[in-house]
Amino acid sequence: MTRCTKCILTDEVPGTIINQEGVCNRCENRKVFKPIGEKHLIAYFEKTKRKNRAYDVLVPFSGGKDSTYILYLATKVYKLNVLTYTYDNGFFSELALQNIKRAVEKVSVDHIFIHPSLGLLKNIYRQALVKSGEICGVCGIGIMNSMLKMSETYKIPLILLGHSPLEDDSFTPENIYDTVRLKHILTNAKGITKADIRRFLIYQRQNYFSNYFFTKTGRFGKKVDPLFFIDNPTDEEMGKIIQQEMDWEDHSGSGYTKHFDCLAEPFTNYIREQRFGYSRRIVQLSTMVRNGEITREQALDIHDRDNLKNNPPNIDLIKKMLDLTEQDVNEIGKIKPMVYEDKVSKANKIFARLREFIK
Numbered sequence: 211m212t213r214c215t216k217c218i219l220t221d222e223v224p225g226t227i228i229n230q231e232g233v234c235n236r237c238e239n240r241k242v243f244k245p246i247g248e249k250h251l252i253a254y255f256e257k258t259k260r261k262n263r264a265y266d267v268l269v270p271f272s273g274g275k276d277s278t279y280i281l282y283l284a285t286k287v288y289k290l291n292v293l294t295y296t297y298d299n300g301f302f303s304e305l306a307l308q309n310i311k312r313a314v315e316k317v318s319v320d321h322i323f324i325h326p327s328l329g330l331l332k333n334i335y336r337q338a339l340v341k342s343g344e345i346c347g348v349c350g351i352g353i354m355n356s357m358l359k360m361s362e363t364y365k366i367p368l369i370l371l372g373h374s375p376l377e378d379d380s381f382t383p384e385n386i387y388d389t390v391r392l393k394h395i396l397t398n399a400k401g402i403t404k405a406d407i408r409r410f411l412i413y414q415r416q417n418y419f420s421n422y423f424f425t426k427t428g429r430f431g432k433k434v435d436p437l438f439f440i441d442n443p444t445d446e447e448m449g450k451i452i453q454q455e456m457d458w459e460d461h462s463g464s465g466y467t468k469h470f471d472c473l474a475e476p477f478t479n480y481i482r483e484q485r486f487g488y489s490r491r492i493v494q495l496s497t498m499v500r501n502g503e504i505t506r507e508q509a510l511d512i513h514d515r516d517n518l519k520n521n522p523p524n525i526d527l528i529k530k531m532l533d534l535t536e537q538d539v540n541e542i543g544k545i546k547p548m549v550y551e552d553k554v555s556k557a558n559k560i561f562a563r564l565r566e567f568i569k
């Protein structure tokens with residue numbers, strides 16, 4: 211194993227090539243982020259305002275750093291009429307729930323809390339985990355499809371997402387956010403009926419093309435990532451702004467705060483480490499080093515403290531929540547990578563190839 215001398219990636223992480231000087235391809239090819247330009251973002255806002263709908267924008271809100279910052283931008287900086295919503299994935303920490311409540315009160319916006327049946331959700335997580343070794347895709351699809359449904363129901367022209375240009379890694383080579391793939395995993399899974407699947411997925415055959423088409427025709431809101439248009443604060447600066455403006459509280463126990471709002475994260479990192487031989491943390495931490503947010507030494511230190519070869523701290527809670535035995539966890543850790551990749555929607559496969567071609 212060779213480790214990059216600038217970040218902490220090793221050549222075990224797929225797609226990583228370390229050159230003779232000891233520098234990885236991601237550090238070598240790093241491009242300095244150039245914002246698209248605020249005027250283009252404002253043009254979107256003006257267009258949506260001209261439609262005179264009840265809400266200008268929809269903001270999906272997890273209570274985490276990025277989405278809190280987006281809510282701050284939408285309300286306090288750009289003065290938009292906002293509907294915000296939170297999808298309860300069943301794994302919210304108490305602190306995340308408090309942060310959501312405080313922020314929504316602070317900026318006085320309408321907020322919808324979507325609570326899917328916890329019984330159904332746990333069953334789906336459990337089956338997805340046992341069959342495919344993944345649960346993040348379940349949560350991601352739940353958030354995405356309910357977001358589209360909200361924009362459709364309330365006729366909201368614009369959806370503001372918290373994707374960051376400084377964090378461009380998808381963390382897994384599997385297409386875990388593919389609706390058709392998940393539908394296949396859940397079909398004939400123990401204790402899950404066809405009606406359950408319909409209810410959970412909302413849109414059964416969602417793919418890039420249908421999404422593009424329904425966005426163009428105005429059925430779904432257009433998704434925009436504000437952070438790609440403007441200069442971004444660092445992770446630390448962002449934390450300070452939302453503490454001051456949104457009454458947001460940091461999670462003091464963690465050296466790294468992204469995704470602290472999800473109780474399942476240490477567990478999903480652990481499983482990924484078992485299945486792939488590397489965790490997404492190494493990718494995240496390396497990105498932060500490249501962005502100058504932490505030093506390489508700090509990243510190595512955090513990575514060591516993660517100690518992902520051993521059971522994560524809250525594994526008993528997750529086992530209890532999802533009704534898993536020790537043996538289940540061991541078996542899940544052995545599921546081969548890419549196990550359901552042949553079930554990815556054909557449309558999405560074509561789209562991925564097109565994107566590669568354009569690149």
Ligand SMILES: [Zn+2]
Nearest residue numbers: 214217234237
């Ligand atoms: Zn590197």
